Amino acid sequence: MLTFELSKTAPKLLNNRFSVLHTPRHYYILIYIVLFINSAFLYAQDLPNKNDVNIPVNTEVEGDTTTVNLTPVLTERVTIATDTVKNDSIKKKQEFLTGVVDYYGEDYVFMDQVNQKIYMYNKAYIVYGDMRIDAGLIVLDYNTNEVFAKGIDSAGAYTQRPVFVQAQNKVEPDSIKFNTKTEKAIIYNSRTEQNGFNVLAEVTKKENDSVIYLRNVRFTTSTNLEDPEYYFYTRKAKFVPKKKIVTGLTNMYIANVPTPLGLPFAYFPLTEDRTSGFIIPSIGDTNERGFFFQNGGYYFAINDYVDLAVLGDYYTNGSFGLRGEAGYALRYKFRGNLNIRYENLINSERGFDDFSQSTIYNIRWNHNQDTKANPSSRFAASVNLGSSQYFRQSINQTNNASGLVNTLSSSVSYSKTFETEPQVNISTAATHTQNTNTQEINMSLPNVNASVSRIFPFAPKTGVKKGALHNINFQYDVTAENRIQTTDSLFFKPEMFEGAELGAQHSIPVSTNFKLFKYLSASATTSLRETWVGNTTNRFYDEATDAVVIDTLKGFDRYFTYNFSTSIGTTIYGQFNLGDDKKIQKLRHVMRPSVSYNINPAFDQYYEELQVPTADPDVAAEVVEFSRFENTLYGAPGKVYSSNVGLSLSNTLEAKVRDKDTTATEAKKIVLLNNLNFTTAYNLAGDSLPWSPLRFTGSIPVIEKLDVNFNGSLDPYALDNSNNRIDEFNINNGGSLFRLTNANVSINYSFSSKDLEKKQDGDETSRLDDETFANGGRPDDLFGNSQDIGKGNLFKDDDKDKSNVDQAWYNFTIPWDLRLAYTITYGNQQRQNEISSQSLMFSTNVELAPRWKVGASSGYDFTNKGVTLTQLRFQRDLESWQMSFNWTPIGAQNTAWYFFVGIKSSVLSDIKYDKRREPDRNL
Template identity: 55%
Template sequence: MAFQKPSHTFTKIHLKALHTNNFKILFALSFTVFINTLSFAQDIPKKGKTIKQSVRDSVVVSTDSLLVPEISEKSQDSTLTDSVPPKKDLLENIVIYHAEDYTKFNQKKQKLYLYNQAKIDYGDMNITSGSIVIDYTKNTVYAKGITDSIEGYTQKPVFTQGNNVVEPDSIIFNTETKKALIFNSKTEQGEGTVIAQITKKENDSVYFLRNAKYTTAVDLEDPEYYIKLRKAKIVPGKKIVTGLANLFIYDVPTPIGVPFAFFPQSETQTSGLIIPSFGEQNDRGFFLQNGGYYFAISDYIDLAAIGDYYTNGSYGLRLESTYAKRYRFRGNLGFRYENIINSERGFPDYSRSTIYNLRWSHSQDAKANPNSRFSASVNLGSSTYYRSSVNQVNTGAFLNNTLSSSVSYSKSFQGEPQVNFSLTATHSQNTNTEVINMTLPTFQGSVGRMYPFASKTGSKKGIIQNINLQYNIRGENRIQTTDSLFFKKEMFDDAKTGFQHTIPLSTNFKLFKYFSLSASTNFNEVWTFKTIKESYDIAERKTIKETINGFDSFRTYNFSSSLGTTIYGMFNFEKEGKDPKIKAIRHVIRPSISYNINPAFDRYYENAEVINADGLTEGERDVILSNTDLEYTRFQELAVGGSPSNNFSSSVGFSLSNNFEAKVRDKDSTATEPKKVILLNNLNFSTSYNIAGDSLNWSPVRVSGGTQLFDNKLSLNFGATLDPYALDNNNRKINQFNIDNGGSLFRLTSANATASWSLSSKNGDSKEKDKNLEENLRSGGRADDLFGVSEDFANQQINNDDDDKEKPPSDHYNYKIPWNLRLAYAVNYSNSRRQNEISSHSLMFSGDIELSPKWSIGASSGYDLKNAGFTYTQLRFERDLLSWRMNFSWVPFSTRSSWNFFIGIKSSILKDLKYEKRRQPDITL
């Protein structure tokens, strides 16, 4: 661009006398029009479209009362028809400038001076600075800061053009060529910043630099690291290309460098290579791990294909995808496959195995569709995967013996009554027995509760108006298989399919004002497509089962009722003239009694057919059969609904629930009400009496309770089972009360107690656990770190500490050391057959200490009090090095002893600038 001089140029205008001859005027105008129509300039243009006039005179003056304008000399210039196009205006856009102190124009030097908070806007270009000088003769703009005796050099220039922002010490910009020289600039490029002594702006899209620094550090005045670029070219938003470059740490050069480098810069995610890490691992030799390619499929989904290779022939493949759509859904999908070889072929310890794991997590935003929902949580694969994988430390997962999955879709149809249905596929896998149970799928439907006798308005009163019924249906296709048959057609051979229909009918009402009575009956119908037929081989003395394909069904029903009330008791300790600390204790008692009838459905039972009785006398045959139970039902081992019972049951149940609360004086003197404290959250007693039983009518008394203390930091739960019947000399239960056998009223047959305590300093629990706990959950482990935390070596650079920028980098010591400690205690006692032993007794603990805002240590361990030994132990050390992250984890003993050290840059663009060393556990397949 160019700036126009403030002087004005006016077109010459011929002024005529007011009194003249009109005829002469008309003749002169006619002659002028004739000459301009038929005459040409010296340069005769070629035939074609003429160039229209682009410059008009700024002043028009009337010459007489007819208002006929005088034609200016400029408009009569014959060069207007020249084939050479006219020059552009000096200023293509409007210039807007402003300054706080003064705006001064020097007419002699043709310079415009702006001082203090100066600002210029021209098109997409903007310059803000302390001082700006515009030189009209050279078409240049000089911008620099202001030197203050107190604050020093302030108001440094900020040059903005489009999306590019440059913050130099000073700048020279040519408005005509649009080139610039930028001194000591700081330019954000993607996640990093380029600091250059001299930058030449060639045009809007190319910058050349000399002696520049590229860093992702927060403190740009004294970056803890940078990559020095001797000569570089920047294409903003696309790339940085440089020659010789090497790493500097606190201005100290390192031998880590490259002869040339390419830094991709993009405001959107882009596809690219993932650089592998290398090292040596146990007896598998050297390796390349976590190398592959990243696919930026769209703004909503990506895919990373990663592989590992070991020189002994082992390899691994991994696919990871994350997807999300705002206000709709989000999730991640991962598949891992590893071919693991131990030792070398020909050696006795040689082994080879393949393991895999599939994980999928999907969640739907509640706003997406209030009437339907889809969710998934899948974790399935080889039972030995978490014990054998060589590319991650699955601390929290290998101690877990169960893998589980669930994929479900549910939908509701609003109305009266409301109709709901859901489809669910489930998976449960025991990693010890390698048994897999699946439902593919489970269908559930229900029709909402209906009150056929209730009025449409007002509340429901009485036994009749509260009568309600529902309809529920459940269908399952249940499969049980093993690891070896998983995903093979044989896994479907023993699949069981069935449906269960239930119609509960119930009512409730008040009795004698203080009692609540409820009664219900339930009708149950089960459909199945497979039944069994049993026969007894008397010679082999075993039962033979035969599967019968075909539709069959059975129907059952039962009746139950319950009567309960609530009793409130208050113990006041307040006395006139005294202010005790404990003001009152409140006791809430909820007793209830229930009655249940379950008829016997003998019609669904029959005796097994006796076969292969040849060679036996009738007496021998009767002796064998007298000691054999031949009665069975063809509905055994169904998919849903269980099998009908052939035992009549009529029982009365008793339960007593207690709750204790206290009102204490609040420590806050301004509080007007006493503080409520829970003493016992619950204390429950329950038992039952079987009226139809011929012996052992009383069930054991079950006692359970729990409470929370110290502002809910300590959670206590306990339970016990008390049996009223005695044992004989063979430790078998007999139909005689224990007190009548010379013992106490009850025998303590089992007891358990658990306690969990979370302690921390006032600010020690503010830091959220890192991403490794999320890896624990995805792998099927615990949500806490009592069993340690998992480490995925492929994602070491993930960083979610958003508070780093808020902490000053000079904090090296924390005089108030934040800490947290988690304790979990469990004990189980068994005495059902006079063994009188502690079956299990353990204490688990984990904790973290933040020695400084940038340095923390942690540990997870436990102690088996019964076997007198430490359980799985993990020690963790982590150091936040501002732009870098360093951690060390160590399992000091056990068969899975291992350690891992990592240091690397947090920024994703330089995540491959790292160093890691580890010793993985010796895995036996």
């Protein structure tokens, strides 16, 4: 056994292409190793010395009487040769082995000098540069320029198959033979991976670095190479590394059984980079629109930073849809995506009474700037706008949760910070909100905000600010906005800009804070505000029409307002020691009471009076008071003087309990009551009903991930017989101290089998990747799970490696999850004493068996006494395939089902079968 610098660390082996056969240089290594070691045993002829001209020659031949003298001839020939041939005319070849060579055989390394071969046996390998060969037996035949590597066949088991690795390329055949002179190779039973394909060929012949021929080839995405559940079989194939595989007649086999599915030839692109190409559509039929071609189109790989997919749908009744989906990214700068969808929907047939035609669209754009790109400026976009009925009428999605979303919102913003003293911040944005039920749209196009950071004019240059004078500060804020209110039918039309309102507000808040009597914190604030508007209104009485006419006046106008407020508060701690031997050792009650006072003057100077004649002879005219700033962007200033005293109290209750862990040295802290807040106010300037209702909010943590949230209002005043509030306390009217006028209780709970296991750190799925969340809905599946047409994944596959899954009939670690949401609303403003809404929603997913998953989302409306929208989900993991069924049996117009079976791998994602029933849009 001979060992040179045995490597302790094997190089990383990665599956890739047949590019291992691109160059024969690594096989020359094996030949030159032998030549280098055995150079002492080889013979060579030196060139004659140029000084030895006369060479003695034996010219006599025994048994021949004739003697011939050849000396002159030889002398002449040698003289000519020495005159014309130089000793250094043949340059020495550069040594090929310029690096360290490691080779090894655990049992032996045998050198056969007679047959000029070297044998390395049992766990043999050779390493040179980035090349490594591992095999049971490696034979170097430098007489025939061949290298042969194979495994070991022992007791009927073939082990230590050859493994050839160069850089990131890897091939695992049964045996390999390579000729270093002709640069050709024969590989038997090779196994390799190419862009998600596992390629198994009985015989592989390498002609050169760019052409390889294969015979009896199987292509599959299955990870079980010994017994794949499916594969494509072809007798002949041509393989061009990193470019393509072209085959002859190809058949699909399932469980080693040939199927009638086949092609006369097949083409598999193997480029590592993204390439442009056609996207094969899905084919099916519907009852309403006939046969269809769906999600077909073309993918444009524009460059490394931008790509684009243009997709389309066509139905035989004339309906069609178009979509453009683009993604872009620049590392450390930004990333985003843009989706534009348009559908022209035709129902029934032309000439029938139920014929209808409509167009719907949706535009979605998300742009995120990397925080490292520019710390002083930021651009962001989150756009979701379009037809109000898009997610309810679209024929190219089954997304129940998005259909339940009632609001679409958008925002495109840019902000810039100027690091001056004081700091200046400027931001501009365009916003959009859309109610899908009322089809009302509110847009701010654009709005601009600018602010100057706080300035402390009386603060000392060094040291801590103390007292009211040092803490006096002010800042400047300006907000300008162009607001547009329109409807879905007028969106993107010139009419939407006719009612635009333009305005700006400048405000300068001046405030200070200080301590009183060591334990009280006090603050005082006054705010000065200047409001600018672009339009005002005027009212006058028109005798011709006998009505008050409101006229819009174009032009700049302004008004100035101010107010004053002050507050004082403190924090009170109450602690109760119950004993260290008790289960509850300590209780702590934290109270934060505060009292505030606010003054809002009456700005009567901005109001006018209008005399309107009446038909009553006793009343000459009716006085109508109005302000020219009514119906403007920010409304009219207040005309009622108010002087309010506000009261608030915040409570938190905590406890220290004995830890169940006997090794714990400290007690465990838990929260019993979280932020129980009470607020009310008293109007000193009011002539009746001065007390405002007492509002309360709070949260009670029950167990981990389960909080009971509640809020409500308590009214101290009584009602008359007409259920109107009167200026009399309810307790004086024979009732309780307060009347509960409204209340709401909500409970959200999420629990899963992972909560019973040890917590492990892991990556969480980004919410932006969720289709429903991107459309403005919940990120979970409480109202159903979204599913793209042509894709069968209904559940997130958390366990990528299924090799360790327990295949027993019963598995006590069955993965499951459960989400519950309960809400109840009570109303009693006018003695109705009713539950206005009450519902319970739930969603659950259970893995019944290692490869079976089921899920359900549903709920019950106790007020309307009915089951809410229900979705049932089933999925079967077929190893390389998947099967799924999504059914919505209950849900008004959303009842539908969708069936899918197809190959998981994205390389063969077009090999699938799907069938669905669309929701009945006529309901």
